[in-house]
Amino acid sequence: MLWSVSFDPLIPLAVLIAAGAIALVVVAISALLGLRAWWLRAIALALLLLALAGPAIEREDREPLSSVVALVVDNSQSQDLGERKATAEEVRMALENRLGQLPGFEIRTIRAGRGESAATDGTALFGALSEALADVPPERVGGAIFITDGQVHDVPEKTETLGFDAPVHGLITGRADEMDRRLALGKAPRFGLVGSEQVVTLQLHDRGVDVPQDRARLTVRRNGEVVSEERVVPGQTIDIPVEISSGGDNIFEFEAEPLEGELTDVNNRVVVTVEGIRENLRVLLVSGSPHAGERTWRNLLKSDASVDLVHFTILRPPSKQDGTPINQLSLIAFPTRELFSVKIDEFDLIIFDRYVRRGVLPLLYFDNIARYVKEGGAILIASGPDYADSGSIYRTPLSTVLPAEPTGQLWEEPYKAAISEIGARHPVTRGLPGSEGDPANWSRWFRLVESSIKEGETLMTGPGDRPLLVLNRQEEGRVAVLLSDHVWLWARGYEGGGPHVPLLRRLAHWLMKEPDLEEEALRLSTRGAEVIIERQTVGETVGDIVLTLPNGDTRVLTPTEAEPGLWRASAPAPDLGLYAADDGTHKALVHVGPPNPREFTDVLSTTDKLSGLTEATGGGTMRLRNEDGNLQVPRVVPLSRAKDFAGNGWIGLKSTDASVLKGIDRYQLFSGFLGLAILLGAVSFLWYREGR
Structure with missing residues (x-):
């Protein structure tokens, strides 16, 4: 309780001051003239002025407030090492119990140091402290106790930055012999x-x-x-x-x-991701029989800045004799030896567009092309009627790597190309624009070379489910056969056209082994605070995937089908480091966070980083385990005022003087009959004294 006197004048303050001045003059004159009982006049006037000032006695009812103590528990990744986490939990429970028994103290336990996302680098404890005490007046803060390994990366340089005047203590969980x-x-x-x-x-x-x-x-x-x-x-x-x-x-x-x-050993590993870039994708395009869509492939490949295209069109075989003078021909000799013997391995892809054997390429060179494919090259056959007749490229040693054997029959009737069941799951044909309907919203084609499929995967079909697009792997290389030459109808916009650009571009990039178009793949990526796992397959089902976290823990994830052939799963990724996924056949890796995370730059426990701040606030920094490994929890001592708040085996906390006002009682001194009686008594005594 607090007592005080207050005034509430009954007249304006200026009038009251003027009346006081007049009364003072009257008393002074009375004293100078030597009037009897002048001092009684002074008392009476003073009481009158006091009554006009409205004096009152006030009693404040106050309740003392508790001191708020912040108990900050470091929850960062480095705290998971050794016995630090168990030590921190044991000390936290002990301190909460001891602080709970101290009258006048309120505990706020704060867990910090591990952000919602692994992109947060380093251990930030003081930011969490400021947020937790944002609603507490500075005078109510009794101190802060940090239970940590000492590797804190946001220690303020000045105590003023804390926002309160109370001791800060650091209790270190790690050992000195690490x-x-x-x-x-x-x-x-x-x-x-x-x-x-x-x-x-x-x-x-x-x-x-x-x-x-x-x-x-x-x-x-x-x-x-x-x-x-x-x-x-x-x-x-x-x-x-x-x-x-x-x-x-x-x-x-x-x-x-x-x-x-x-x-x-978590920081014994470094992961570096280097994006491989092909300087130039070298493509050899050999056009045979002239046809309406001859420039479709050329236009597509020339539109890609990353492709170096070498294009030859065979218009004049060596055996042709038409009497045209040589100096009037605008043709150049086909450098067969340089292309198919000396420099064949320099090409990433070879395309034969309606190629017909006319004696231009000796059979020996087709042997070279087959070897080129088996050793990692790629070949695409864009066929037409030429593939079915006696001059077919299939009637060469190249047949050993071609998956589609022509029967000799040519189908010429209108039809709409369709994506096969396996093609709906293959990244080359999955989700092609316009493929949602049945039939697909594409223009018709009018020709197809009937073939029997020896091996490989049929991604597109024609009339009667006959193969239209076939892909296959040959040892280290890849082969594709398109059994129609009418893709140009899509390019020309006939009947609305079709997705010729995405189809042919994906096809060429799959042949050139672009990773995004692998039909069997496991990929890991990050999105915010999650790791995203994608399993690409042409199969109908996938198994569980084992995700290994940076600390060695594993989680078994069951992916769900996001779209045909693409399955996804996700898991939280709060920790920095290398995540690995394994489905038993494929493995994928992704590194979360910066290459050299501050959290693992130095994992040895230390008292150095906090000691400067704790000493400046009067607190202390001490290890919780001694040289023998025994745990020692410090005693907690409440202090109202002290220079040092820490010593050997104890830490001190500041008791606050803050209180909250619950109510005020006010007592008027000259109110009612009591005030009237006092004034009348003073005047009557003055009259009586002067009358004698």
Whole structure:
């Protein structure tokens, strides 16, 4: 309770001051003239003026407020190492119990350090502290206690930044004898030409007490397969050459062997993703019999800036003699030897468009083309009536790699191309524009070469479910056969046309092994705080997928079909590091977070980062486990005012003087009959005294 006096004048303050001045003059004159009982006149006037001032006594009813103590528990990834997490939980429960028994203290437990997304780099505890105490007046804060390994990355440089004047304490969960090995990324390329070598720079760091400086084995993997091993001296910077083997993402994993007795091996690995870029996709287009759609392939390939096109049209076979003078011919000789013997391996794709054997290419060169395919090349046969007659390209040694054998029959009737059951799941033909209806909303074709399929997959069909588009793999290479020459009707917009650009472009890119068009693939990607798993397959079902987290834990995920042939699953990704997916046949990797995350740059527990701030606030920083590994929870002492709030085995918290006003009682001194009686008594006494 607090007592005080207040005034509420009955007349304006200026009038009251003027009356006081007049009364003072009257009293002074009376005193100078020596009038009897002048001092009684002064008392009476003073009482009158006091009554006009409206004096009152006030009593405030106040309730003391509790001191708010923030108990911040570090929940970052580095706290999962060793026995730190168990130590933190045991200390938290002990402190909550002790603080709960202290009168006048309120506990706020804050778990921080692990963001909703792994994109949050480092351990941020003070930001969480500020948010938790945002609604608490600074004078009510009794202190903050941090239970952490000491690796905090947002420690303020000045105590004023805290926003309160109270002690801060740091309780360190780790031990002083820890050691750790870390592999750090120096520099790495983001892009590289396919077939080129790029250099990744790494450093190996061993830290701790009495760490041996022996050479460590460094294993290099590309897309999960071991490609080389190195020996690295701790503290040494090493350049590792890596080969970009394919277009798209090339994921390189560098792993140093564990250090005996080290705290964790999570930071022994570095993952680098280099996007493989083909400098130029070299395509050889050989056009045979002239036809209405002869320029369809040329226009499509020339529109792609990444394609270097070499195009030959065979208009004049060597045997043709028409008497035209040579100097009037605008033709050049077909460099068959250079193209199909010397430089054949320089091409990523060879296209034969309505090619007919006319003696231009000796049979020996078809042997070279078949070998080229088996060793990793790609060939596309865009056929027409030529594929069914005696001059068919199938009647060459190239037949050993072609999946469709012509029967010799040519179907010439209107039909609409359809996507087969397996084609609906294949990335080349899946979701082609206009394919939703039955039949598809495409223009008709009028020709198809009947063929029997020896092997491969039929993605599109014609009349009577006859094969129209067939794809196949031949050892290391790929082959596609389009059994109609009427795709140009789509390009010309006949009857509304059709999706010739996406179809032919996907077909060419599948042949050139673009990763996004693989029919059997497992992919990992990140979206916000999630890891997205995609399983591409032409099969009807897929099995469960095992996701391995950076800390080694595994989760079994059951994907669901997002669209035909594409299955998806997702999982939270709150942790930094390498995630790996495995379905028993395929493996996929993705690295979440920055290459050198601050969370794992230094995982050894320390008192150094918090000690400057804790000492400046009067608090202290101490380890919770002694040299023998025994846990020691400090005593908690409430203090109202002190210079030091920490000592050997104890920590202090500040008791607040803050209170809340519950009510005010007001008592008027000159109210009612009491005030009237006092004034009348004073005047009567004055009259009586002067009358004597």
